[in-house]
Amino acid sequence: xxxxxxxxxxxxxxxxxxxxxxxxxxxxxxxxxxxxxxxxxxxxxxxxxxxxxxxxxxxxxxxxxxxxxxxxxxxxxxxxxxxxxxxxxxxxxxxxxxxxxxxxxxxxxxxxxxxxxxxxxxxxxxxxxxxxxxxxxxxxxxxxxxxxxxxxxxxxxxxxxxxxxxxxxxxxxxxxxxxxxxxxxxxxxxxxxxxxxxxxxxxxxxxxxxxxxxxxxxxxxxxxxxxxxxxxxxxxxxxxxxxxxxxxxxxxxxxxxxxxxxxxxxxxxxxxxxxxxxxxxxxxxxxxxxxxxxxxxxxxxxxxxxxxxxxxxxxxxxxxxxxxxxxxxxxxxxxxxxxxxxxxxxxxxxxxxxxxxxxxxxxxxxxxx
Numbered sequence: 001x002x003x004x005x006x007x008x009x010x011x012x013x014x015x016x017x018x019x020x021x022x023x024x025x026x027x028x029x030x031x032x033x034x035x036x037x038x039x040x041x042x043x044x045x046x047x048x049x050x051x052x053x054x055x056x057x058x059x060x061x062x063x064x065x066x067x068x069x070x071x072x073x074x075x076x077x078x079x080x081x082x083x084x085x086x087x088x089x090x091x092x093x094x095x096x097x098x099x100x101x102x103x104x105x106x107x108x109x110x111x112x113x114x115x116x117x118x119x120x121x122x123x124x125x126x127x128x129x130x131x132x133x134x135x136x137x138x139x140x141x142x143x144x145x146x147x148x149x150x151x152x153x154x155x156x157x158x159x160x161x162x163x164x165x166x167x168x169x170x171x172x173x174x175x176x177x178x179x180x181x182x183x184x185x186x187x188x189x190x191x192x193x194x195x196x197x198x199x200x201x202x203x204x205x206x207x208x209x210x211x212x213x214x215x216x217x218x219x220x221x222x223x224x225x226x227x228x229x230x231x232x233x234x235x236x237x238x239x240x241x242x243x244x245x246x247x248x249x250x251x252x253x254x255x256x257x258x259x260x261x262x263x264x265x266x267x268x269x270x271x272x273x274x275x276x277x278x279x280x281x282x283x284x285x286x287x288x289x290x291x292x293x294x295x296x297x298x299x300x301x302x303x304x305x306x307x308x309x310x311x312x313x314x315x316x317x318x319x320x321x322x323x324x325x326x327x328x329x330x331x332x333x334x335x336x337x338x339x340x341x342x343x344x345x346x347x348x349x350x351x352x353x354x355x356x357x358x359x360x361x362x363x364x365x366x367x368x369x
Contacts, residue, residue, distance in 0.1 A: 082122065086112050090122055132163055139170045148173055164248070164350070168241035181235035184228030187217040193229040193236075196330055199322040205330055230334040237319065237335065238342035247311050247339075248347050254307040255280045259291050259300045270294040280304065280351070304348045311339060 089111045093103050100119050103111065111119070136157055143149040143157075153169070160166040176182065184190075192212050195201060201208060209225040219225050237243060261274035273291055294300035315335045320328055 082114065082118060083112065086114060087122065090114070090119060091126060094123060094126065128163075132160075132166065135163065135166060136160065139166060139173075142175075143170070143173045146173060165241070165245065168244045171241065171244075172236075172239040179235060180228075180231040184231045187219050187228055188212060188214065189219065189225055189228040190232055192225060193232040196229055196327050196334075197233055197319075199320070199324040199327045199331070201324060201326045204326050226330065230330060230337065233331075233334045234338035234342060237315065237338040238346075243315065243318065244343065244347070246314060247306075247343060248350070250311060250314070251304065251306045251347055251351070252280050254310065256305045257283050257287075257291070257302070258305050259294065259302045262299060262301060266299070268294075268299050270297075270299050273300055277305075302352070304351060306344060306347075308339070308344075312336060315339060 090103065093107055093110065098107065100116065100123055104114070104116050104119055114122075139157055140149065140154065143153065157166065157169055160169060184193075189212055192209055195208055196205060205226060206222050209222045209229070212225045212229075213219055213222070219228065256277050257280055259273045259276045261270075264274055270290060270293075273287075273294055276291070278287065291300060291302055295302045312335060315338070316332065319335055320331050
């Protein structure tokens, strides 16, 4: 009987010790596994991509994906942690013809269960960058064909990170219809324009303009010559990429979206926008949608009010670099004309109707969809 009891006790002790040893080993394995996972995650998140929406000016170095599309991190609002292998996996699936809903639902094991928003942002960014690279090739070929492609300009184009900046660089070289400036150039007034811009005349502009009178070219008066020369300068200012970038940024930061009723007595669903104004940077999606529809139905008039005084001061500071009593008044006149006639309308179109300017960066704020 005693032997039987001793045997039972021995078995219980052995079972208890075995259980304790098993628990210790299992806990050790779990800690090792957690350490490995933690180290792996740290390594995978060494590069975090943040996809951009509206920032058009900040430049950040861009890593490239395996297929050559640039992936850069300059967004200030929507921050999505996406690992490198996830980006590559999704790009591969998209290139195979898979749709975003299909990838989100049936290919989670390949991309690590990214959600629909992350996948769509990645898809949109990839499309944007690929179209941008194609457009760069077109722009470079066009300028090279004209024999005007310098190494400096080529590097600027290749480094452009947005469609807007690329188009600003291409603007002076884009084939144009006949404008007031091209007509003035045909009349031989480019030399007078250069003399005004140099700001070194020691006599009146009117006196200088007499040298450019030519009845055969229909330049019969001093006023015609000066007007043509100012038209040339106005277009040159409007085509300057750096000026347009700065003016666009100032307009987005300080400008306002303004709407008014064509008939204030008429009762409509747009009455909240009969006398409406808000800063461009704070416009909400539903406001944009309502205002655009109200304008489309011819109930509202809509415009963008830019900080004109600030912009004109900026342009004058950039263009008028010398004190010259003869040229300064004409340059001030030219700058005002360039902004009001050429720059302001173009930037307003870019901001209000982004569908006409693909990949301009404004779609997130100004879109009917």
